[in-house]
Amino acid sequence: MSLAEADESMKRRGQADVRSTLEKKRPKYGVDRPDLIFVCSGGGIVWIALAAILHSSGALPASLIAFVLVLGLVVVGVLELLLAIAFVFSSLIMKFRQRDDLLDSIDWHGVQSVLDVGCGPGLLLIGAAKRIAAAGKAVGVDIWLRRAESGNRAERTLENAELEGVAEKVEVRDGDVRSLTFPDSTFDVVLSRAVMHNLKNKEERQKAVNEITRVVRPNGQVGLILVDSWHLSEYLDSLLQNGVRIQKVSKPPRYFPPGLLLLAMIVGRKAG
Numbered sequence: 001m002s003l004a005e006a007d008e009s010m011k012r013r014g015q016a017d018v019r020s021t022l023e024k025k026r027p028k029y030g031v032d033r034p035d036l037i038f039v040c041s042g043g044g045i046v047w048i049a050l051a052a053i054l055h056s057s058g059a060l061p062a063s064l065i066a067f068v069l070v071l072g073l074v075v076v077g078v079l080e081l082l083l084a085i086a087f088v089f090s091s092l093i094m095k096f097r098q099r100d101d102l103l104d105s106i107d108w109h110g111v112q113s114v115l116d117v118g119c120g121p122g123l124l125l126i127g128a129a130k131r132i133a134a135a136g137k138a139v140g141v142d143i144w145l146r147r148a149e150s151g152n153r154a155e156r157t158l159e160n161a162e163l164e165g166v167a168e169k170v171e172v173r174d175g176d177v178r179s180l181t182f183p184d185s186t187f188d189v190v191l192s193r194a195v196m197h198n199l200k201n202k203e204e205r206q207k208a209v210n211e212i213t214r215v216v217r218p219n220g221q222v223g224l225i226l227v228d229s230w231h232l233s234e235y236l237d238s239l240l241q242n243g244v245r246i247q248k249v250s251k252p253p254r255y256f257p258p259g260l261l262l263l264a265m266i267v268g269r270k271a272g
Helices: 003-024 034-057 064-104 123-129 154-163 202-215 229-241
Strands: 113-117 137-142 170-174 187-193 216-226 244-250 264-270
Touching (some): 034 064, 113 123, 113 202, 123 137, 123 154, 123 187, 154 170, 187 202, 216 229, 229 244, 229 264
Parallel strands (some): 113 187
Antiparallel strands (some): 244 264
C-alpha cells in the first residue's frame, strides 16, 4: 500500500469513527427552569417531612388546628412536587409536541431564512432547519440564561445541530429580543418559544414584538409560543399594529397536562 493510500484509509477510518460517535450520542434540548424544579422538589420534600415529624413526635396537641396544620403542610408539599413533575413532563414530552404544532402551522413553501429568538439548545431552531431548503439558513439568538434551561449555551446548540444533521444550515449568535441586530426585513420566518414572559413590563414586550416584526420580511410569517397567555390580547394587538395578520391562535389549556402553565400559540403573516 502506498503512502497516499494509507493516508486515505486513515481518513476514512477517522470519518467512520466520527460518524459512529455521533450516532451513539443523542441531542439534548435541556430541562426547562431547572432552578424551579430544584426548589419545588426540595420544598415539597421538606414540607411533607416536616408534617410527618410533627405528626409522629407528638409535639402538637391532638386538636383540629393541629390536624389542619399537618394536612396543610402535606398539601403544600404535594403541590410543589406536582409542579416540579409538571416541568419535567413539559421538558421531556410536551415541548416537543408544542414545537411540532407550531412548525406544522407555518407555510414552509419557499422559506429560505428563519430566525429563532431565544433559541436555547435549538429545539425550534433545528426543527425549522429541517424544513427549509438545502441552501437555507436558520439563525438562533439567545442571551443564554442558564436558569432558563439546563445546558443553555451556544456550544450545545451547535452540537445538537450536528447530531441532527443540519449543522450547515444553523448559525447561532448572542442576541436580545428587545434589540435585534439584523436589518429590516431579513427573515422569511421568525419564531420564538417561552421567551416573552421573561420581559419585565408592557413596554419591553412591545419592544420585543416591534423587533420581531421589523426583521421579518413583507409576507413573512411569525410564530410565537407564549407562557404568559394572560397577556395574549396585548400580543395580538401589538402584532396587528405592526401589520401582522393573525392566522391562528391556540389558547390554554390546549397542552394538558401542562408543564409550563397557561401556554398560548400565535401564528401570523406580515402584510406584503
